[in-house]
Amino acid sequence: MPEGPELHLASLFVNKTCEGVLFSSPVRKSEVSKNPDVAFACEAYRIHATSRGKEVKLTLTPIKSDDTKAEETQQPMDIVFRFGMSGFFRFTAEDELPKHAHLRFYTKEKPRKVLSFVDARRFGSWQPHGTWQPDRGPCIMFEYNSFRENVVSHLSDRAFDRPICEVLLNQKYFNGIGNYLRAEILYRLKIPPFTCARAVLEGLGSEDACEDEKSVKNETLKQKPARKITVKDENADLLGLCHTVPLEVVHLGGKGYDPEKADYSAFKAWLQCYYVDGMKFLRDHNGRTIWFQGNPGPMAPKVSKTPKVKKRTKKDEDHESSEREGAERQSESTQKKKTVKKEMKAAETEKDARPKEATTRRAVKSLKVNEPRCEDESPGRREKMAEGPRRRSERLTRQNVK
DNA sequence: TCTGTATGGGGAA
DNA sequence: TCCCCCTACAGAT
Numbered sequence: 117m118p119e120g121p122e123l124h125l126a127s128l129f130v131n132k133t134c135e136g137v138l139f140s141s142p143v144r145k146s147e148v149s150k151n152p153d154v155a156f157a158c159e160a161y162r163i164h165a166t167s168r169g170k171e172v173k174l175t176l177t178p179i180k181s182d183d184t185k186a187e188e189t190q191q192p193m194d195i196v197f198r199f200g201m202s203g204f205f206r207f208t209a210e211d212e213l214p215k216h217a218h219l220r221f222y223t224k225e226k227p228r229k230v231l232s233f234v235d236a237r238r239f240g241s242w243q244p245h246g247t248w249q250p251d252r253g254p255c256i257m258f259e260y261n262s263f264r265e266n267v268v269s270h271l272s273d274r275a276f277d278r279p280i281c282e283v284l285l286n287q288k289y290f291n292g293i294g295n296y297l298r299a300e301i302l303y304r305l306k307i308p309p310f311t312c313a314r315a316v317l318e319g320l321g322s323e324d325a326c327e328d329e330k331s332v333k334n335e336t337l338k339q340k341p342a343r344k345i346t347v348k349d350e351n352a353d354l355l356g357l358c359h360t361v362p363l364e365v366v367h368l369g370g371k372g373y374d375p376e377k378a379d380y381s382a383f384k385a386w387l388q389c390y391y392v393d394g395m396k397f398l399r400d401h402n403g404r405t406i407w408f409q410g411n412p413g414p415m416a417p418k419v420s421k422t423p424k425v426k427k428r429t430k431k432d433e434d435h436e437s438s439e440r441e442g443a444e445r446q447s448e449s450t451q452k453k454k455t456v457k458k459e460m461k462a463a464e465t466e467k468d469a470r471p472k473e474a475t476t477r478r479a480v481k482s483l484k485v486n487e488p489r490c491e492d493e494s495p496g497r498r499e500k501m502a503e504g505p506r507r508r509s510e511r512l513t514r515q516n517v518k
Numbered sequence: 519t520c521t522g523t524a525t526g527g528g529g530a531a
Numbered sequence: 532t533c534c535c536c537c538t539a540c541a542g543a544t
Contacts, residue, residue: 119525150536170526199527202538216538237537239526287527294525390525401532403525437519 117453118199120257120292121157121365122372123167126205130165130174130372133207134231139163140177141222154244158190160224163231168248168255169291172197176221196246200239204374206232256292257366260324260359262289268322271314279404279415280316281309284358285475292362296373296390299407308413309398309406320353350373 139161143154155231158180165172176193206214210228213220217232219242232241254262267289270276275286284290284298293301302309307316330470352360352455365372368386370379389395397407401417 122525198526200537201524202526207525236539237524237526239536285526318533402535404526427526 118201118203119294119297119362120167120169120255120371121161121297121362122171122204122374123170123199124257124366125370125372126199127165127167127172129207130163130172130205130231134163134165137141137162137229139231141219143176144220144222145443146216146218149238151218151242154193154195154219154242154246156190156193156244161190162223168258169252170198170287171252172199172296173246173247188278191265193244194246195242195244197233197249198240198241198249200235200241202237203235203240203360206234208232224475252287253289253291256290256358257362261322263359264320264324264355265322267317268320271317272310275312276312276317278313279310279314279400279413280329280354281408282400282402283313285402290358293358294407295404296387297358298361298364299390300388301354301361303407303409304357304393305354306360306410307354309400309408309412310413310416312415320355324353324356324359327455409461 141156141158141161143156145151145153156176158176158178159181161176162179164177165177166175167173174195174197176195178190178192180189202216206217207212208230210222210230213230213234214234216236216238217230217234218240219233221231223229232297233240253266254260256263270289274287276283280461281298281302283292284301284475285295286398287293298309360409364386367382368382370382373383374380395407395409396412398416400406
């Protein structure tokens with residue numbers, strides 16, 4: 117689900133569903149989550165959400181009653197969330213608690229309802245008494261001017277030595293851009309993804325040429341816009357699109373990128389490049405898939421990386437007789453190391469044990485080598501890969517309709 | 519049953 | 532520059 121637009125839509129969802137709702141402590145955390153407990157003692161409090169880039173802040177505000185003693189008064193608390201790959205909020209009845217609801221806020225009113233932070237993969241995190249992460253830059257959507265200024269004034273930073281597609285994921289400068297947004301933005305401007313970022317950004321001003329248009333868009337955001345916002349690509353530069361393209365997703369009004377939801381179709385139709393049939397894709401230097409059209413650009417990796425093919429260790433090299441054999445052996449040793457670790461983990465964790473056992477069995481048995489693949493040269497596989505999530509989402513949509 | 523992939527990012531070397 | 536944290540799913544075998 118979560119890039120900047122999804123985080124913002126999540127904050128809108130919280131504010132809409134929790135408007136006028138009183139909550140009551142304790143705030144409960146799942147057993148399995150490694151995130152911190154939220155110690156917030158209050159008989160009645162309200163919840164309000166704000167977003168900034170790829171973070172959401174929940175503010176818990178106590179409601180004072182007449183018999184509350186001054187020394188017992190709970191101060192307001194901010195909890196800052198990052199959603200990882202699968203985080204989102206849901207508001208349900210207590211007996212309909214979603215699977216993987218790792219942090220739960222209960223209503224005061226009975227029968228109780230629950231605002232849950234749901235996160236299947238548990239890559240998400242929260243911080244009680246949290247603040248916006250200091251290393252993250254201004255929000256691409258709602259701090260547009262300072263976002264531009266932050267990029268333009270730091271172009272000498274070595275971070276900009278890298279390909280533009282990789283720099284767009286650097287949250288120090290592009291707080292809110294994620295994998296689908298970088299593909300969509302570069303596609304609109306027909307910028308080869310592996311062009312040096314500095315070369316692309318040099319010459320852009322800290323002031324946006326289309327400022328009037330932007331303020332209109334921000335204005336419409338407060339209400340539900342009557343018409344769809346479309347970007348005039350010919351007028352906007354790359355930094356401009358880093359602002360307007362995510363706002364288009366917000367204006368779609370659904371949940372953004374979330375194949376599990378029935379209203380996913382509007383988002384899917386909005387995508388022009390990411391996972392779209394006929395588009396090319398490559399692994400970038402961080403092992404993430406970049407979708408694009410046309411020329412990949414001069415800084416494209418020589419060999420597209422495959423996550424399963426691990427780098428060889430010195431120990432492995434000592435025992436090698438040839439490059440190929442060595443690579444195969446290393447792959448085995450890496451798998452074995454993983455197996456040991458996973459076995460230990462499976463033994464110590466009783467909750468969620470079944471999937472882990474399956475993983476362990478898999479790891480034990482799978483000692484064969486995974487041949488490197490070059491994705492952009494295998495159209496059959498590419499089509500299948502592109503098709504996968506579509507089929508899945510269509511199936512899920514059908515299920516939802518039922 | 520096995521493999522590969524997925525909207526992110528912290529931290530070790 | 533990597534490995535790792537995790538679950539769920541599609542497709543291959």
